[in-house]
Amino acid sequence: MSRLNAKGRDINGVVLLDKDIGLSSNAALQKVKRLFFAKKAGHTGSLDPLASGILPICLGQATKVAQFLLDDDxxxxxxxxxxxxxxxxxxxxxxxxxxxxxxxxxxxxxxxxxxxxxxxxxxxxxxxxxxxxxxxxxxxxxxxxxxxxxxxxxxxxxxxxxxxxxxxxxxxxxxxxxxxxxxxxxxxxxxxxxxxxxxxxxxxxxAHIDISETIKFSELEALASDDYQQLDAHIFPSENMLPTIESVTLDEKQAEDIRFGRAVFGNRQGSLHKVKLFDQNQVFLGIGELSEDGMIQPKRLFV
CATH class of the missing domain: 3.30.2350.10 (Pseudouridine synthase)
Known part of the structure; x- marks a missing residue:
């Protein structure tokens, strides 16, 4: 459930926009932000005005995953x-x-x-x-x-x-x-x-996104309503945008430590790599980094 105030709604997730020709990436971002009445928004992977196609629009805390999307093909x-x-x-x-x-x-x-x-x-x-x-x-x-x-x-x-x-x-x-x-x-x-x-x-x-999964701004406009329900149905959870990053579920104590920015032991070892962190209720907490000694350092948290 999003929260509504004068500055916009606290909504989190990613809209997979099929950007039209003639719009800059920032202009497309601002149009989507206004339509969703989002408090915060950003895009990842700029497209020239000449170009059309996939432009992920990150709403709210989803802006924290933008850098990880940029690394993909x-x-x-x-x-x-x-x-x-x-x-x-x-x-x-x-x-x-x-x-x-x-x-x-x-x-x-x-x-x-x-x-x-x-x-x-x-x-x-x-x-x-x-x-x-x-x-x-x-x-x-x-x-x-x-x-x-x-x-x-x-x-x-x-x-x-x-x-x-x-x-x-x-x-x-x-x-x-x-x-x-x-x-x-x-x-x-x-x-x-x-x-x-x-x-x-x-x-x-x-990345893993195909053009068939996107939606044009004109189609989003047609879904606009006072309760935003039909629009919000086109917001993808942030964690779904990172399918190649390993998921780690934390227990209650570990989740609390991570939320306070403290490293936790992940009960696993391996090479240094990024991991998606979930609490015991499968709520997405953000991105961590698993070191060779099994410690998980919080990097980009959604808390």
Whole structure:
């Protein structure tokens, strides 16, 4: 049961939003926050305004699990246009270079694509939310300022070639966190010697989440009512968003200690790793860290 006051409702959990094209991630977040009249909200895994697809909106204490969701893999449907490089690496930017592409065969294109599968180094685009001295890179880029960005290791798990027609390349990409699909498409174009930029991007997978599990904002709006019951039915428990993290059930004394920030002995040993903590009544307490000596340190608590 959520609590209601003038500043909003104390509700906890995750809304799996299918973000529409044209909205920034923050704009989408604010719309959902207002609709649910949530006291606190945040999103994880930003999407460009050009992109649509899965954007987890964390309400209340669920904002504490956002960082753990960010560590997981992603999947994207993407269409790229060969023959043109843009300053933003997508169709919202200015074309800065054009080169011929009609001589390219499908087999040559597929070969170039497959050379990007595996562990690669990728230079983040200037038009990104990464920060330099506290300033987002995209703000510097809009001022005509370009700074050196070190290449970062990312992993492209798989690229499914869907189609190629009239210079338009369509792919399905599975990748690690931190991967920029715009940089990937430009990289493929540059390797082919013709350049390329993104014209359509949709996030279809996020950790264990599939696009089929999401809901559009227009659908949420249709469920709005004074009692919020139909809206709240689309809030997933925070712990359900972390299926790959081991669960540990604590007894009453251990749960009390954890709530006060004290470490407890977990009656198990192994390598250092994160665990989901539940009390004796299976109430989710938050995230802990299990050390090799069996001690559980509280890290992010929901209390």
């Amino acid at each position: 992603k999947r994207y449907f993407v269409r790229g246009k060969l023959g043109e490089n843009t300053d933003t690496l997508d169709c919202e930017g200015e074309v800065i270079q054009t080169q011929g592409y009609k001589h390219l065969s499908e087999s040559a294109i597929k070969k170039a694509i497959m050379s990007f599968v595996g562990d690669i180094l990728q230079i983040p685009p200037m038009y990104s939310a990464l920060k330099k001295d506290g300033q987002p890179l995209y703000k510097l880029a809009r001022q005509g300022i370009e700074i050196e960005r070190p290449a970062r290791p990312v992993t492209i798990h798989n690229i499914d070639f869907i189609s190629y027609e009239d210079g338009i390349l369509t792919l399905d990409v599975s990748c690690s966190k931190g991967t920029y699909i715009r940089s990937l498409i430009q990289g493929i174009g540059d390797q082919l010697g013709c350049g390329a930029h993104v014209i359509e991007l949709r996030r279809t997978g996020f």
